[in-house]
Amino acid sequence: MDRYDELVELINKANYEYHVLDNATTLTDEEYDNYLRELYQYESAHPDKVRADSPTHKIGGVVLDKFSKVTHQIPMMSLADVFNEDEIREFDNRIKKEGINPSYVCELKIDGLSVSLHYEKGVLVTAATRGDGVVGEDITHNVKTIKQVPLKLKEPIDIEVRGEIYMSHKTLAELNELRKENGEPLLKNCRNAAAGSVRQLDSSIAANRKLEVWIYHLPNPEDYGIKTHHEALEFMHQLGFRTNPNNRLVKSIDEVMAFIQEKGEARSTLAYDIDGVVIKLDNLADHEKMGNTIRYPKWACAYKFPAQVVSTKLKDIKFTVGRTGQVTPNAILEPVMVMGSLISKATLHNEEYCLAKDIRIGDTVKIIKAGDVIPRVESVVISMRTGHEIPFKMPTTCPICGSNLVKRESNYYCVNNNCSKKDIEALIHYVSRDTMNITGLGDAIVEDFFNLGYIKTIPDIYKLDRYIDELKLLEGFGEKSISNLLDSIASSKNNSLEKLLFGIGIRYVGKKTAKILAKEFQNIDNLKKADFDTLNNIRDIGEVIAQSVVDYFADDDNLAMLDELKKLGVNMTYTGQEVTVNQDFAGKTFVLTGTLDSITRDEAKEKIESLGGNCTGSVSKKTDVVIAGHDAGSKLAKAQELGIEIWNEAQFLEMLD
Numbered sequence: 001m002d003r004y005d006e007l008v009e010l011i012n013k014a015n016y017e018y019h020v021l022d023n024a025t026t027l028t029d030e031e032y033d034n035y036l037r038e039l040y041q042y043e044s045a046h047p048d049k050v051r052a053d054s055p056t057h058k059i060g061g062v063v064l065d066k067f068s069k070v071t072h073q074i075p076m077m078s079l080a081d082v083f084n085e086d087e088i089r090e091f092d093n094r095i096k097k098e099g100i101n102p103s104y105v106c107e108l109k110i111d112g113l114s115v116s117l118h119y120e121k122g123v124l125v126t127a128a129t130r131g132d133g134v135v136g137e138d139i140t141h142n143v144k145t146i147k148q149v150p151l152k153l154k155e156p157i158d159i160e161v162r163g164e165i166y167m168s169h170k171t172l173a174e175l176n177e178l179r180k181e182n183g184e185p186l187l188k189n190c191r192n193a194a195a196g197s198v199r200q201l202d203s204s205i206a207a208n209r210k211l212e213v214w215i216y217h218l219p220n221p222e223d224y225g226i227k228t229h230h231e232a233l234e235f236m237h238q239l240g241f242r243t244n245p246n247n248r249l250v251k252s253i254d255e256v257m258a259f260i261q262e263k264g265e266a267r268s269t270l271a272y273d274i275d276g277v278v279i280k281l282d283n284l285a286d287h288e289k290m291g292n293t294i295r296y297p298k299w300a301c302a303y304k305f306p307a308q309v310v311s312t313k314l315k316d317i318k319f320t321v322g323r324t325g326q327v328t329p330n331a332i333l334e335p336v337m338v339m340g341s342l343i344s345k346a347t348l349h350n351e352e353y354c355l356a357k358d359i360r361i362g363d364t365v366k367i368i369k370a371g372d373v374i375p376r377v378e379s380v381v382i383s384m385r386t387g388h389e390i391p392f393k394m395p396t397t398c399p400i401c402g403s404n405l406v407k408r409e410s411n412y413y414c415v416n417n418n419c420s421k422k423d424i425e426a427l428i429h430y431v432s433r434d435t436m437n438i439t440g441l442g443d444a445i446v447e448d449f450f451n452l453g454y455i456k457t458i459p460d461i462y463k464l465d466r467y468i469d470e471l472k473l474l475e476g477f478g479e480k481s482i483s484n485l486l487d488s489i490a491s492s493k494n495n496s497l498e499k500l501l502f503g504i505g506i507r508y509v510g511k512k513t514a515k516i517l518a519k520e521f522q523n524i525d526n527l528k529k530a531d532f533d534t535l536n537n538i539r540d541i542g543e544v545i546a547q548s549v550v551d552y553f554a555d556d557d558n559l560a561m562l563d564e565l566k567k568l569g570v571n572m573t574y575t576g577q578e579v580t581v582n583q584d585f586a587g588k589t590f591v592l593t594g595t596l597d598s599i600t601r602d603e604a605k606e607k608i609e610s611l612g613g614n615c616t617g618s619v620s621k622k623t624d625v626v627i628a629g630h631d632a633g634s635k636l637a638k639a640q641e642l643g644i645e646i647w648n649e650a651q652f653l654e655m656l657d
Helices: 002-020 028-045 085-095 170-179 190-198 203-208 229-239 255-270 283-290 351-356 420-431 443-454 464-471 479-492 497-503 511-521 524-529 532-536 541-552 556-567 599-610 634-642 650-657
Strands: 067-069 105-110 113-120 122-131 135-137 159-166 212-217 248-251 275-281 300-306 309-321 327-339 342-346 364-369 372-381 405-406 412-413 589-593 614-616 625-628 647-650
Touching: 002 028, 028 085, 028 634, 085 255, 085 275, 085 300, 105 229, 105 300, 113 190, 122 135, 122 497, 135 327, 159 190, 203 634, 255 541, 275 283, 283 309, 300 647, 327 364, 327 412, 420 443, 464 479, 497 511, 497 524, 497 556, 524 541, 524 556, 532 541, 541 556, 556 647, 589 599, 589 634, 599 614, 625 634, 634 647, 647 650
Parallel strands: 589 614, 589 625, 625 647
Antiparallel strands: 067 135, 105 248, 105 275, 113 122, 113 159, 159 212, 275 300, 309 327, 309 364, 327 342, 364 372, 405 412
């Protein structure tokens, strides 16, 4: 279970970095794929222990709060990636085993941002991002500025289409030239520039970015009498949508491979970035026959091009300490452009990786962006060595506190509980999205502020306004960014008690437990006075958590910190939704599975809890009701096996009413 929890956290963090922040993730492509496979294997073997926040339930990333939310009536699914000819032919064989004689449509995989466009009577009414696949962000005001998006169709029909928003190479070059003249930071690459542009609150900024779009998918073609994907592309083109001229209908997997070869060679001549080729079954009846997994359709896949390789000098190796105390070597590189991004550092993973590749300070090394996203030191150019290179050597002491490191399997760890890295990680946790949600204080900034002495403890966050003059001297901190940061800090004071309880880091008290305690005790003073027996008698608390809470509030340093936070104006009371006892829900344990059409899982969970019910992520004999939406899988099967009461979505909504 410890390994499983670690995998969930690793993959969720990587998804958040890539899909929300549009940054390179902390995992290599290979690590991500291996971790995901390992996660699937564990969940297949232990379906009763699947966490509600497992990335296998997700299709994409997370919805931001600054835009209103849009629920996709048909989920926006991702595509399964394939990386070589063997995997492509395996995809073809799986289809043929179902008795299908396949024709495929090959399309360029545009490196941009997915969008869903909704039209009523031929008029654009909503544009939304993929989000988590079920709920996205409303970006209509920005999408209307894209010249290729028709505001009115050639026919007055109701329709949803999907496509990819992107920025061309020419536009990026022109924008960066202008930004350079104005002393503004340059946009890193086309994908990040496009993603950042559609997330602007001011639509005039998006209009000036000259974004473009290709439309490639019709979610409900049967409503228009369409039989094939190729016909759907032509239908959308006739309505006024821009479809890519490089799409091709092919009759065999050999023709698919020829298309990949052709477009791979022509990649550098295109006006926009692509990172692969999408392969889709053409016949829509075959789509139904193949079906979908929770994450992916089985009738399509995405071939990813091999990463681009460039050479640069490895100037130094720096060691960092992570949340678990793991010490990781990192390459400090002579900055080099790799597929539109300026790369100046890359992870070296661990000691074994460095020794196996014989990586040395001063080496000329080959850098790739694995999956066109993650920078990685691929190999050393031995022929470029001068004899002055410094061989790699793993430190024996922590680079932060100087304590002796302990080796566990392939990695080294700092086990000193008083290491200042622990304090930094506590601060990072406190400001994170699921806790106090202070925007503008990312991991690197928190660490910088800690090292500069601006923030050493949690209360120091609320005293940051003492350093306004110093902040103005830091790179990237203008008056507007400082003002936004201070506003976010001030806003966090109004959070409900459960956010604070999760943020202060009481051992074993996670997001769910924090909410249970906040609802039960209503304010921090009541919780401080609670004894072990009182806590232990609360549903879903138990002896371990009860003792941890008692121990936390018995610590004078913790009490002093909370008193200081109270004096600084941080809210210490529960302001969330009050529980209304309902006999259909009160005291019962619910499990949600499958896709719900009219309500998101988070909304359903909130409603259940507001009526006195309790939600868990796995089915067991203690489960009272399973709520099953579309594509419900192993949880539904187990509920049927155990004879547990099952509600469909209509029954659930009726009970809520």
